[in-house]
Amino acid sequence: MTSLKDLDRCTYLAGDCEAILAVGWLGEDDGFPRGDVSPVFFEKLKALCADPWAPFAAAGSHQCELCQYDGPWFSTNLFVPFNGRIYAAPVGIVHYIAAHRYLPPQVFIDAVLACPPMRSMPYHKALLANGGRVLVRGLSN
Numbered sequence: 691m692t693s694l695k696d697l698d699r700c701t702y703l704a705g706d707c708e709a710i711l712a713v714g715w716l717g718e719d720d721g722f723p724r725g726d727v728s729p730v731f732f733e734k735l736k737a738l739c740a741d742p743w744a745p746f747a748a749a750g751s752h753q754c755e756l757c758q759y760d761g762p763w764f765s766t767n768l769f770v771p772f773n774g775r776i777y778a779a780p781v782g783i784v785h786y787i788a789a790h791r792y793l794p795p796q797v798f799i800d801a802v803l804a805c806p807p808m809r810s811m812p813y814h815k816a817l818l819a820n821g822g823r824v825l826v827r828g829l830s831n
């Protein structure tokens with residue numbers, strides 16, 4: 691996995707789709723922003739990452755490069771629709787925040803707080819309404 695700058699287009703996952711922006715794609719020695727997040731945000735993010743909907747099979751797993759030893763592995767991604775965009779984060783973002791004090795962009799925090807429950811009909815409708823048709827198209831499930 692390559693690291694991506696926050697709010698860059700997430701070409702890694704979705705090709706040339708303008709609606710999908712990357713959040714939390716941290717690599718080794720990134721100068722990423724650090725800070726505190728609210729417990730409400732963290733709990734909501736954890737809930738969304740527990741069983742995230744994903745449009746395609748994972749392209750392989752990735753180990754946290756910021757841990758000195760025994761970094762956790764993760765292989766799925768979280769898609770959060772909000773205000774005409776879809777924010778795509780690796781589920782490792784929960785670990786990045788908890789263990790490495792990563793501070794995601796405020797718009798992502800707002801998006802997570804506003805996100806309908808994972809796999810609910812409102813969630814899927816929000817994906818479609820915010821530019822996620824490219825993700826949903828051709829899905830069999």
Ligand SMILES: [Zn+2]
Nearest residue numbers: 754756757761
């Ligand atoms: Zn780590």
